[in-house]
Amino acid sequence: xxxxxxxxxxxxxxxxxxxxxxxxxxxxxxxxxxxxxxxxxxxxxxxxxxxxxxxxxxxxxxxxxxxxxxxxxxxxxxxxxxxxxxxxxxxxxxxxxxxxxxxxxxxxxxxxxxxxxxxxxxxxxxxxxxxxxxxxxxxxxxxxxxxxxxxxxxxxxxxxxxxxxxxxxxxxxxxxxxxxxxxxxxxxxxxxxxxxxxxxxxxxxxxxxxxxxxxxxxxxxxxxxxxxxxxxxxxxxxxxxxxxxxxxxxxxxxxxxxxxxxx
Amino acid sequence: xxxxxxxxxxxxxxxxxxxxxxxxxxxxxxxxxxxxxxxxxxxxxxxxxxxxxxxxxxxxxxxxxxxxxxxxxxxxxxxxxxxxxxxxxxxxxxxxxxxxxxxxxxxxxxxxxxxxxxxxxxxxxxxxxxxxxxxxxxxxxxxxxxxxxxxxxxxxxxxxxxxxxxxxxxxxxxxxxxxxxxxxxxxxxxxxxxxxxxxxxxxxxxxxxxxxxxxxxx
Numbered sequence: 001x002x003x004x005x006x007x008x009x010x011x012x013x014x015x016x017x018x019x020x021x022x023x024x025x026x027x028x029x030x031x032x033x034x035x036x037x038x039x040x041x042x043x044x045x046x047x048x049x050x051x052x053x054x055x056x057x058x059x060x061x062x063x064x065x066x067x068x069x070x071x072x073x074x075x076x077x078x079x080x081x082x083x084x085x086x087x088x089x090x091x092x093x094x095x096x097x098x099x100x101x102x103x104x105x106x107x108x109x110x111x112x113x114x115x116x117x118x119x120x121x122x123x124x125x126x127x128x129x130x131x132x133x134x135x136x137x138x139x140x141x142x143x144x145x146x147x148x149x150x151x152x153x154x155x156x157x158x159x160x161x162x163x164x165x166x167x168x169x170x171x172x173x174x175x176x177x178x179x180x181x182x183x184x185x186x187x188x189x190x191x192x193x194x195x196x197x198x199x200x201x202x203x204x205x206x207x208x209x210x211x212x213x214x215x216x217x218x219x220x221x222x223x224x225x226x227x228x229x230x231x232x233x234x235x236x237x238x239x240x241x242x243x244x245x246x247x248x249x250x251x252x253x254x255x256x257x258x259x260x261x262x263x
Numbered sequence: 264x265x266x267x268x269x270x271x272x273x274x275x276x277x278x279x280x281x282x283x284x285x286x287x288x289x290x291x292x293x294x295x296x297x298x299x300x301x302x303x304x305x306x307x308x309x310x311x312x313x314x315x316x317x318x319x320x321x322x323x324x325x326x327x328x329x330x331x332x333x334x335x336x337x338x339x340x341x342x343x344x345x346x347x348x349x350x351x352x353x354x355x356x357x358x359x360x361x362x363x364x365x366x367x368x369x370x371x372x373x374x375x376x377x378x379x380x381x382x383x384x385x386x387x388x389x390x391x392x393x394x395x396x397x398x399x400x401x402x403x404x405x406x407x408x409x410x411x412x413x414x415x416x417x418x419x420x421x422x423x424x425x426x427x428x429x430x431x432x433x434x435x436x437x438x439x440x441x442x443x444x445x446x447x448x449x450x451x452x453x454x455x456x457x458x459x460x461x462x463x464x465x466x467x468x469x470x471x472x473x474x475x476x477x478x479x480x481x
Contacts, residue, residue: 059383096389106384110402119398120388172388 008071010035010176010208011056017064018051018232025051026232029065033225035175038202038209040219040240043229044255049212053178056210057100058091069094069176096124099174103181105161107153113140113164114149117171125172132171139167143197159190166197177201179211183218191215198222214259220244228252273450277441281455284437285462292354292433293420299359300419301412304366308374309396311367326364334361335425342429350429362419369411373404406477413470417463434458 009032018026025048033039041049054060055067058075064083067074074094076083107116117136121127127135140146143163145156153161162182169177179198183191195218202209202222213219219226219240226243228236228251236249247253307326311319329337334357341353377400385395424435432440438455442448 057383057387059386092389095386098387100387102380102383102387104378104380106378106380106387108381108384108399108403110399110406120390123391123394123398124389169387 008035008068009033010037010070011210012068012071013052013065014068015065016055016062016067018048018055018060019063024232026055026062029232029234031227031234031237033208033210035208036206037225038211038223039225039227040211040213040223041227041229042213042216042219042243042255042259043235047229048232049229050180053100053180053210053212056176057098057178058095069097096172097175098178099169099172099176100178100180101162101165101169101182103184105153105158105165105185107161107165107168109152109154112150112152113145113156116153116164117168120168121171136167136171139170140164142200143167144193157190158186159193162186162194163197166194166201170201174207176208176210179209179213181212181214183213183215216244216256216260228255230255267449268447270447270450273445273447274454276445277438277451277454280437280441281434281451281458284432284434285458288351288426288431288433289420289423290462292351292358292423292426293416295355296358296362296419297416299355300362300366300415303359303363304412305370305401307363307367308370311371312374313392326367329361329364334358334422335428337361338425338429350426350431353429354423354426354431358419358422362415365415366412369408369415370404372411373406373408374400376407377403409477410470410474413466413473417466417470420463420466421459 012032013029016026016029017024029048029052041052043049051060055062056069056074061075066076066078066083072094073086075091076085078084107113108119111119114133114136117139118127118129118132121132121135122129137146137149140149143166145160145163145167148156148160148164153164156164162185166182182198183194186194195215198218199222201207209222211219211223223240226238226240227234228243228247228249230251236243236247236252238247243252244256247256307322311322311326314322337357337360338354341348341357342350345353381399381403382395385399390398423433426433427436427439435452435455438451439448441451445451
C-alpha cells in the first residue's frame with residue numbers, strides 16, 4: 001500500500017513569488033513535478049528558469065508562496081494564515097534529498113576528486129569512510145574517470161570536471177537532481193560526454209530531474225515533460241515531442257526557432 | 264670629526280650578545296606573536312562575516328581602534344596597566360593583537376575571494392556551516408592569503424625594537440648596551456641591522472616561493 005508521501009509530488013510550487021529588488025522574476029508560480037518525472041524548463045534567458053532550480057536548492061529564498069518537497073514544506077509553511085519560516089534544521093533535512101549540478105561545476109579545488117566525492121557522504125550522511133570510498137569508486141567508474149580519483153579538479157578538463165560534479169551529486173543518493181545548464185560552460189565537442197552520462201543516469205535510476213538546458217535534443221531524449229517559460233510564467237507545457245514539433249504558442253515557436261536556428 | 268671610525272673587532276665582539284638576544288627575544292616574540300595574530304585574525308575575520316550584526320559592528324570598531332593607534336602606545340598602555348606582567352609577555356600579546364587586526368583584513372580578502380559557487384556547492388551538498396568553513400572556505404582562503412600573512416610576519420619582526428619602550432632588552436637594545444660599554448655604537452647597531460636583513464631577506468624569498476607553490480595547479 002503506498003504511503004501518503006508516495007502520492008505527493010516530488011516538487012510542488014504553490015503561488016511562489018520571487019523578486020530581486022523591484023524586479024519580479026517569478027509571479028504566482030504554480031506547478032508540480034511528480035516523483036520520477038524528468039522535467040525540462042526552457043525559455044529565453046531571464047525567464048526565471050534557473051531561479052526555480054535555485055529556489056528548490058534553497059540557494060535563493062522565495063518572497064511569497066510555498067515550495068513543497070515530497071509534500072513537506074521546504075523553507076516556509078503556512079501556520080494560522082501566516083507565512084512562517086522553518087528552522088534551519090528542518091531545511092537541512094529536506095535539502096539532503098536534493099542534489100544539484102552547476103553550470104560552473106563548483107568542485108572544491110582544494111580537494112582531490114575522491115575527497116570531493118566522499119566529503120558530504122562522510123560528514124553529512126555519516127557514512128563510514130570505507131563505504132563512501134567504495135561508493136565513490138563505483139560512481140567514478142560510471143562516469144569513466146576511475147583513473148582520476150587522486151587528481152585535483154583543476155587538473156581535469158571542463159568535461160571531466162562536470163562528470164565528477166555529476167558523480168558528487170549522485171554520491172548523496174538524491175531523490176531529486178537539479179541540472180542547471182550543465183553543458184553551457186563546456187566546449188561543444190565535449191558536451192556529448194556529459195550528456196551521455198546524464199542519459200544513463202536517467203535510464204538507470206528513478207531520480208526525479210528538473211533540468212534547465214539549451215540542449216534541445218537532450219531535453220527531448222531525457223525528459224517526459226517540457227515547460228516553456230517566459231517572463232516568470234509558464235507559457236506552454238507538454239511532452240517533448242509535442243513541444244518541439246508542434247508547439248501551440250507563438251512565443252514558444254519564436255523561442256525554439258531562435259534556439260534551434262543557432263545550433 | 265675625523266670621519267667614520269670603523270672597528271671590525273667591535274662587530275665580532277658584539278655578535279654573541281646580539282645573536283643571543285635575537286634568539287631569546289626578537290625571534291621568540293615574532294614567532295609567538297605571529298601565532299597569536301594568525302589565529303586571532305582568522306577568528307576576527309570569521310566572526311565579522313558570520314556573527315550577528317551588532318557584534319560584528321563592535322568588533323569592527325575595536326579592530327579599527329587598534330589599527331589606528333601606534334603599536335608603541337599600545338605597548339606602553341599594556342605595560343603600565345599590567346605592571347606585574349613580564350614585559351616580553353606583554354610584547355608577545357600586544358604584537359599578536361595588533362597584527363591580528365591586519366591579518367584579519369588579509370583573511371577577509373581571502374574569504375571574499377572564494378567564489379559564491381563554492382558556498383553554493385556546500386549548500387547543495389547539505390554541508391554544515393562549520394564543515395563549510397573548515398573543509399572548503401578556510402583552506403581556499405588561506406592559499407591566497409599566506410604570502411600577505413608572511414609579509415606581516417616580517418613587518419612584526421622589524422617592529423620588535425619598539426619593545427625597547429617597555430624596557431625589554433631585545434637585539435637593538437643589546438646593541439645600544441654594547442655600544443655604551445665600548446664607547447662606539449656604529450658597529451653594533453650596523454651588525455643588528457645586518458642580522459635583521461639576513462633573517463628577513465630569505466624569509467621573503469621563501470614566501471615568494473610558497474606563493475607559487477600554493478597556487479592551484481591549472
